[in-house]
Amino acid sequence: MADGHPVVVIGAGPAGLAAAAELVARDLQVLVLEKGDRAGEAVSEWGHVRLFSMWRDLVAPAAEKLLSGTGWQRPDDGGYPTGREWAQSYLAPLAEALGDRVRFGSRVTGVSRLGRDRIVDAERAEQPFTLRVLTHEGEERLLARAVVDASGTWGSPNPVGGDGLPALGETAAAGRISYRIPDLSEEETRIRYAGRTTAVVGSGHSALTALVSLAALAQESPGTKALWVLRRGEVGDAFGGGADDQLAARGALGQRARAAVEAGDVEVVTGFRTAEVRSADGRLVLVGEDGRELEPVDEVVALTGFRPDLSPLSEVRLGLDPALQAPVELAPLIDPNQHSCGTVYPHGAAELSHPEEGFFLAGMKSYGRAPTFLALTGYEQVRSIAAHLAGDHESAARVELTLPETGVCGGAGLFDDPTATKADAVGSCDPSEAAEKPATGQGDCCSGPAQQVELVELGERDRVS
Template sequence: MAEGHPVVVVGSGPAGLAAAAELHSRGVPVCVLEKADAAGAAVRAWGHVRLFSSWRDLVAPAAEKLLAAGGWRRPPDDAYPTGSEWADLYLEPLAAALGERVRFGAEVVGVSRRGRDRVVDAGRAEEPFTVRVRTSGGEERMLARAVVDASGTWGAPNPLGGDGLPALGESAAAERIEFRIPDTGSAEVRSRYAGRRTAVVGSGHSALTTLVALAGLAEEAPGTRAVWVLRRGDVGDAFGGGADDRLAARGALGRRARAAVESGRIEVVTGFRTAEVRTDGDEVTLLDQNGRALGPVDEIVALTGFRPDLSWLTEIRLGLDATLEAPVELAPLIDPNVHSCGTVYPHGAAELSHPEPGFYLVGMKSYGRAPTFLALTGFEQVRSIAAAIAGDHESAARVELTLPETGVCQGSGLAEAPEEEAAAEGGCCGPAPQPVELARPASSVPQ
């Protein structure tokens, strides 16, 4: 029956590899399936960005034990790695330590129960999962005792459109829109934004990171301009907790972004929910749901969050919150309207369970559309789930985590470490930004 098969973990990012380490430490057979050719592919994609968390909070306990057995030494607790450093110094060695338990070039394209589609009740829980895997050699089927989906949300950014759907003309303007933090340290990327006007859409820390980068670029490349486009009615608490933030790098980012805005280098537009993107030659204009026009701009960076890809889980009985697309028991704990990452109660197998026994969403994907996630949360999730799978229900029910408080946890940090912040900031602060007057075209967008 199902107990004779391994646990399949989908994804070799921080949560997926931590899950594998936890299961391995309990003697549970595990197989990690990763569609990329190396561990932490999504982390490497934002490798130029420095994390809010220090190394103290970026190494899972079971993973550290496994690595230490092979002579690995943990980086200094108070250092803040970039995404690339996290992948190079931790994720890649961890995947190597797990050895043949990690398969690269193996994309999971479907999960079900053996001989049962999602409608069939009879004998369902007794059957193992079937995991459909696509490789360079074709497709294959694996049987699994349990499935832990740690595939993340990086591949499914939210669209620019303010109603959750792509704005009219968004697809046609795709070459002018970037959905992730640009690496302005790259000469090729810098040339895309230097001397040009860029609209940065979003209120989270990914947007703040981009604004700080563009403000720095403006000092080197005259003519570089940025306009910060917020759906909310005012800037409000978008700068975060500042000096009171217990995540120092997150607080530093908010202070840098505030200084850039107050210096006048960044225009601010509020209450703008994009409904249409109009392209005219080399220029792009955004129109909101009321027909206001913003532009022209040369480039758009849409940092409006991510959502889970559930398309390959159609045969699994998921219990998801109707709003957040997170597990129903977890959703009230992570509602971004109520919680920051530090006020989320630590949670595990009980909150992450679904009507399909033995199936779990973990890591960023477990949060659905909520942005308030920390690596520490993922490590606690998989510790509890591994205990539950192994039958140690007492351990699965325990809470073994205290999270840092204040601020929201969207996006990533500065290029510089917090200790470099003072030197990097220089002088400030010019006149406060003035509201930007937006034109209303003769032909407005239907409401």
């Protein structure tokens, strides 16, 4: 019964548009639904941030083939685009090449099986998917033979609260809290942070980017101060692998952040889990779970990661890891409590599947709450998914991908434990895992992580995630 309906892709970001290009290459009918009014809407929102990846790794192979017939000129492979450049020079032309296969202003509010809620087994697999879509004209229902949700996590940032819930007073202080990297090239934003004290909460590359920007602002505007608030007991590997990072721009970012700390432009607070955001004389005070109070600040920049919005999928039978909210087969490969050092093996349709046949999470959303993701990973995911949907199971299973190592090693979750030692972190990598999967091209477990963060929508995480 599902025959004749398109594969619906949710999200016109890097992974979603790459999925559409892969499906078109296999002569499968596809429809992309994007809630925003342009391709790469989320990417454009962090358009001022420069990616760690070069253009070489930011153009999906199937997308390039599609674009080649339009007169599109591929950017220089060695360049590092900003999010804005990535969206304008690649994502927008790709959406245009896909034509009416992409619909903007179409927010998916629900996914289910036609005539079946999630508890009904009878003839379930034979029914097409049904999607409720909210457009500028109203609500409509669309049918699909399969669904690829590549809507990312950008719209669901984690709160300041150390327990995953908004800290007491966090919602009330929303006007002074930003969950995005400030664009200090905008005059209005510069005024907001210049000559003031800002607490940056988070340990990922987004936090490092914000700290480096604030440190530079401090050189121009006396009185500007940055307070780096870490939940982990020590800075540990937060600066990254430096010269050992196989992505030079990512390693350089960590080195600049380290220099800012050593120069005194950034003050570091470790072992602090925020329980309350308290207003005091027009400023904000972060209060820890242990009762400790930090000095008053004028602004808070919360860069604590993202989480998937699963509310539109309440009627879909998902198989998710209870901790990460990632597909159960993928979760062990990306669990930040265990892996940040070269153990994210190539994966595709098999690891991304769910009990609901024909439904897939792809791109950053497939990683759930895991903090790192690469465009390359998303492109390989959707290539495998498209092959699976086309019935080419051999190609779907042949997943080959080598990711650049970060030059650091340790389960990120261990660094949140104030009692954990460096030896504990190194010990969290199981070299036997690498030995069991020698064909990944990623080296042994503790030679350095294969994950990366890239400020992509990828829905896309810590960016840069």
